[in-house]
Amino acid sequence: MSDLISQEGFSFAFRPSACAECGGHCCSGESGNIFVSLAEAEALAAFLNLELEVFALRYLEKRGYRYSLIERRVGEEHDCIFFDRSFKGCSVYAARPQQCRSFPFWDYFKSHPDALRAECPGVVGV
Ligand code: SF4
Ligand code: SF4
Known part of the structure; x- marks a missing residue:
């Protein structure tokens, strides 16, 4: 169990090696928000060698007062x-973006352990 990651304030731990067998459950499935800040959008645009405006038109959509990466519908799934x-x-x-980097250590999951259990096979002790 040497590869377990824990974080202060969270009662569960995470085993990153689970990602290899999981198939990216946290990046696919039910529709959701993948929020990006301006700095994160700039970093993504640079990574893809695109102008920020081009990146935003192609990959972002407004949700409320924030911006999310868009999703692709694949059958019943949303990637x-x-x-x-x-x-x-x-x-x-x-x-x-940070939302992805910080998964599964989201405050939301502190009060929704069932949702986390269903989402991520890499969590331990939830
Ligand atoms: S759901 Fe969990 S185990 Fe699966 S890819 Fe995402 S972080 Fe890894
Ligand atoms: S940007 Fe985030 S949600 Fe999208 S594929 Fe990458 S890790 Fe998954």
Whole structure:
């Protein structure tokens, strides 16, 4: 169990090696928000070698007062636009937004352990 990651304030731990067998459940499935800040949009645009405006028109949509990455509908599933089914991973991994980097240590899951259990096979002790 040496690869377990824990974080202060969270009662569960995370085993990153689970991602290899999981198939990217957190990047696909039910529709959701993948929020990006301006700085994150700039980093993603640079990673993709695109002008910010081009990136925003192609990959972002407004949700409330924030911006989210768009999704791609695949049957009943909703994939993040950057989820690559060919290798079941993130095609912009090095520039992925903080929301993705911090998963599964989201405050939301502190009070929704069932949702976390259903979403991520890498969590332990939830
Ligand atoms: S759902 Fe959990 S185990 Fe699966 S890819 Fe995402 S973080 Fe990894
Ligand atoms: S940006 Fe990458 S890590 Fe984040 S939801 Fe999309 S595919 Fe997953």
